[in-house]
Amino acid sequence: xxxxxxxxxxxxxxxxxxxxxxxxxxxxxxPYLFWYVQYPNRGLQFLLKYITGDNLVKGSYGFEAExxxxxxxxxxxxxxxxxxxxxxxxxxxxxIGGGADGLTFGKGTHLIIQx
Amino acid sequence: xxxxxxxxxxxxxxxGQSMTLQCTQDMNHNYMYWYRQDPGMGLKLIxxxxxxxxxxxxxxxxxxxxxxSTTEDFPLxxxxxxxxxxxxxxxxxxxxxSSYEQYFGPGxxxxxx
Numbered sequence: 001x002x003x004x005x006x007x008x009x010x011x012x013x014x015x016x017x018x019x020x021x022x023x024x025x026x027x028x029x030x031p032y033l034f035w036y037v038q039y040p041n042r043g044l045q046f047l048l049k050y051i052t053g054d055n056l057v058k059g060s061y062g063f064e065a066e067x068x069x070x071x072x073x074x075x076x077x078x079x080x081x082x083x084x085x086x087x088x089x090x091x092x093x094x095x096i097g098g099g100a101d102g103l104t105f106g107k108g109t110h111l112i113i114q115x
Numbered sequence: 116x117x118x119x120x121x122x123x124x125x126x127x128x129x130x131g132q133s134m135t136l137q138c139t140q141d142m143n144h145n146y147m148y149w150y151r152q153d154p155g156m157g158l159k160l161i162x163x164x165x166x167x168x169x170x171x172x173x174x175x176x177x178x179x180x181x182x183x184s185t186t187e188d189f190p191l192x193x194x195x196x197x198x199x200x201x202x203x204x205x206x207x208x209x210x211x212x213s214s215y216e217q218y219f220g221p222g223x224x225x226x227x228x
Contacts, residue, residue, distance in 0.1 A: 004157070032215050043119070043205055043219035044158075051215070090157060094215050100165045101215050102148055102173060105157030 002027040002093050006106035013081045014114050021076040021109050023091030032094035033074040034103065035065055037087045044090065050074060061085070081113045117141055119220035121206050127226045128196040136191040136223050138206030144218075145211045147189040148173075149181065151202040152222075158205060164189055165211075196227045 003026045013019045025031055032051050036044040048059025055067045065076045074091060088110055092103040122137045140147065145166045150158035160173030164183040178200055180192040189208075193200060203224050207217040 043221045046216045100163045102160040107157050
């Protein structure tokens with residue numbers, strides 16, 4: 001079975017500094033990886049995905065993610081953080097072998113950008 | 116284009132009561148999903164559907180039922196509510212032609228007391 005780990009419950013970054021939110025995965029076969037963001041009392045919003053191709057994936061709101069097959073990681077990054085980036089971030093992997101391609105999610109990482 | 120909509124936004128149930136959480140999407144997506152989100156946890160898949168008339172269980176289906184009579188609607192039924200079903204419920208959909216990203220509704224916050 002596939003799994004996703006987000007090792008940090010919370011990440012604190014000063015506004016204007018680069019940010020990284022970590023994600024590692026375990027899956028048999030080629031991984032399909034996703035990042036979602038959740039603002040308070042809202043649903044999840046899709047940020048970006050990796051299916052195949054370039055290891056650096058660009059997404060919404062200036063976010064990007066780097067796929068590293070040897071380290072089984074898919075870290076979310078942004079060169080310059082904004083206070084409005086403060087939210088809960090989820091990494092997810094496509095379920096293989098069942099669930100009609102449902103997603104397996106990590107526990108989420110709270111990103112706090114300090115002014 | 117409203118995307119995925121869910122009603123109600125909030126609900127408090129007493130133990131043993133029943134209710135239906137509504138989910139509607141206007142994107143003509145074939146695939147629809149129900150997840151629950153518990154504090155400090157990721158989302159867990161309850162049920163899914165690959166098209167009208169076709170549903171199947173996900174990771175945590177016990178205590179729930181679904182139906183899919185139209186492409187647009189995918190209601191989730193709770194029978195005999197229990198405190199363990201206190202959670203935030205999200206409906207999601209995706210097109211069979213897309214690269215697997217799902218689009219989520221705003222959620223229903225359910226408390227069972």
